[in-house]
Amino acid sequence: MYGLVNKAIRDRLIERHGEEAWYRIRDRAGIEQDVFLFNEGYPDEITYALVAATSAELDLPADEVLRDFGEFWALDIAHGPFGALVTACGSTLGDFLRHLPAMHTRTAMIFPDLDPPRFECDVLAEGSARLHYHTPRTGLTHFIIGLVHGMAKYFQTACEVTVVERKDAGADHDVFEVSWAPSA
Template identity: 25%
Template sequence: MHGLVFTLLKRYVQTQYDHSTWVRLLEAANLTAADFDHKQVYPDEHMYALVGQAAQMTGLSADELHEKFGEYLVPDLMYMYKRLVQPEWKTLDMIEHTENTMHRQVRSEHTENAPPVLEVSRISPTELFIDYKSERRMGALAVGIVRGLATYFEEADQIIVEPTTSENGEQVRIRVRQVPAQS
């Protein structure tokens, strides 16, 4: 997994808790690196160990933690890839174009990286399905990112995200619908 994800995870933990929580989390996960280099790639097992220990420390499930972290990632991801985003895009458009824009960019710049494959089917102007495919089994992270996108585009009260399969499988189907804004 790309070191940038670990760097952002560290910041997330420090923001939500504190630096000592990050240190305790590293120790509990038997990881010695206090800092991850954002340009390096690390074994996926490092992320599994950190999230597993965080779940034990917080009492939240790994899926809940992945979702919260996914939401947290969005502003940084949008900043990093802003040159690829069309100004008229909103939440559903962003999801529809992620595979052919951001993921394509990641794959071309970092051949050792393997972001999940997202097959998006636009059912109507207000609904789509995401078929997430990854051996990492982090569909909950994708669910969190979708929720984070809705917040980013100020559509959180209009976007409904419904995983229709288990969020920790290699293949996860996520239904995303836009409903009229609440007044």
């Protein structure tokens, strides 16, 4: 995964639990790095180790840790230097979800070695969509739930996310049903 994910994990831990907690979690994960370069690739094992160590250190389920990291990461990206990519996808949560597949095409221009996940969005009705998440990775279902909730917060829209299919439960990919209050 690119360093921007691991950097967001580090930043979230420091923001919520302080620098000492970050160092304990980093050491528990067996990671020596203290800084992650946002545009550099890192082995996925680093991210998974950070999630597992955070779960153990804070006595929280890994799914809860992943949701929190996903939400924080989405807001960090949306309010940070990649905000233009988010706003290019639209001004509502529905627009963003419909245009999310194109966002990774744009992202590939910034990160040429990126092997991004692939999203598909099927609009079910006004205020409802089915989001398909294709990736070779497993175990990130709750990260995507957090990401969608983070984007809903960014667009100041309440939403519900329901898992319809899970890759780690034998499905080909993760599928989510997302519902929100339609725009007036």
